[in-house]
Amino acid sequence: LTDARRRVTALDVARAAGVSKTTVSYVLNDTPHQTIPDETRQRVLAAVQELSYIPMSAARALRRGHNDTVLLVMPDWPLARVLALLLDALAIELESRGLSLMIRRHQPGQRISPMCQELAPAAVIAVGDVEEEDQRVIREAGIFVAAALLTSDSSAQGAVAIPQDVIGALQVQHLAVRGHHRLGYAVPASDRFAAFFALRVDGARRACRDLGLSEPDVVELDLTVEAASAAVRRWVESSPPVTGVVAYNDEFAGALLAGLRTLGKSAPADLAVIGVDNDPHGRFTAPSLTTIDQHPQEVARHLAELVASSLTGESAFGPLRAPGPSVIVRQSS
Amino acid sequence: LTDARRRVTALDVARAAGVSKTTVSYVLNDTPHQTIPDETRQRVLAAVQELSYIPMSAARALRRGHNDTVLLVMPDWPLARVLALLLDALAIELESRGLSLMIRRHQPGQRISPMCQELAPAAVIAVGDVEEEDQRVIREAGIFVAAALLTSDSSAQGAVAIPQDVIGALQVQHLAVRGHHRLGYAVPASDRFAAFFALRVDGARRACRDLGLSEPDVVELDLTVEAASAAVRRWVESSPPVTGVVAYNDEFAGALLAGLRTLGKSAPADLAVIGVDNDPHGRFTAPSLTTIDQHPQEVARHLAELVASSLTGESAFGPLRAPGPSVIVRQSS
């Protein structure tokens, strides 16, 4: 009846079942090459049940050298919708494989190996690239490193791409095919994650070059109707006029549609608009919104399989292939 | 040059600095009532730096009995936008206080004490209520229990409310004040989280009763323009007609606005619409969307302070008060 009751440990179970801790551990872990008579096994399991015994993960981790945890390290960006979906799906996928997801943020330039030493995860997933040296240290500690790469240029072993440059390029190509040769690009007026959307803009620039179009006219926007309206006016009044515009995401695309509306104009006649994220709201805008789907759930499943197979020692060369970003064509373009 | 290099431990640091592990620990933890000469302290810190020593959290957790972790247990619902915002903010708030956030889902009826035994968190936050017995077991293990309650009826110690019933009531009151006396309610056609939005509907029902209005006409909807359009037709054609409708969230509200549009009607003249979540998209719809803000970031801050103060032993009776849901009035109502 003390306040903080002592934990139930494997020793308590062992005593209750009339066996040793060793046997309890063998039963609970189904240790290979250990044969336990069914009668003993049942006695142990009954005692486990009776005492509501749950092994303490920290003790297990100390002994084995690592946790049953996957550490996801992401840059300190605001949590975009698509990333939230990805993390949520990843947590569920990992949980079904007996792993927990632990999320940490890091500043640009900050090494991730210290987090690995502290937390001793079974594997780590890094959003973006990891420096060679940093990666080496983590691998030497026996931790599997997977990367969720944000560009298409590298396709390293153990990497899944969520290529932002490809997104920018797809947006441009979509508009170009529809006859828009003078393009605008709406980006957030924030440098907190400028490094992120710069990848999209770079992809768009390269695509323009490849298609023989002039540079896109990049405009920084607050997420307000007023700012969107001003940007729209700038584009339609420039000469030659911008006729198609790429938005950083579906929220900005929605703002642009609203901006057009305040000017008595509309997409795609006055200005074609394409967003990113396949946000449900894009189905309900007037006109409905053409966008890019990054397939976050599928990417999550792919990452989970990559990690899980590396932990069980299977090769991860399987046939599975994470889908790349794809265009969802609707009426705004 | 072996493959999996041995970890750097406190003993390595001790040797390098010419002191004992004890001293290393005292320096790194700034242990109260231990006086360490500055010269020794510097030697230790230099060795820590030199060897890139990071203490292993599992060993620390085993010794202290708990991790520097806050476990958040949430029902197995799809991750709504507002919940993602809350979790993200909570993770950041806790991180700034030296705590990590660990998220686990649970099925209805599933106890959360086993998760606590396994993970040994410093505190646990439960979304929704926790059974008395379950709560007692966790408390006895010395773990602080905070609840993020979803209704307003209980205001237990260590609880923060995100009252869904209040949201339903606020929506109804907002419409009633504007002269809408026959109301509709659009809910998702999903029973995966029916228990969740039932709280909203109950709040709306009670408000109708309190205001002397008839029961709201609850309609289940897929998140499509077609379904929304059918629901709208049903409402406007019923007699007496429904003139104001409450949507489960801003996505459903957006669908309803689109449904109105396909019928050549619009809000609020033909049907007033109010959503929930203060989604940015609601600023860009035509008309812009009246909604409810749940202030997820503020709630997260409040939860983080509640937990942090309980861990440092301070009373959590502070002046801080999480803001309740509030109405954001725009043009759709």
Place this chain on the structure above:
DNA sequence: CTGAAAGCGCTTACAG
């Protein structure tokens, strides 16, 4: 088939 014992890497009473 089973168990005594070592040891994972920390923290902390305790003795000096």
Place this chain on the structure above:
DNA sequence: CTGAAAGCGCTTACAG
């Protein structure tokens, strides 16, 4: 001011 030693709760070679 400092360190030797115990111990947190597991897993796993090893001996029987």
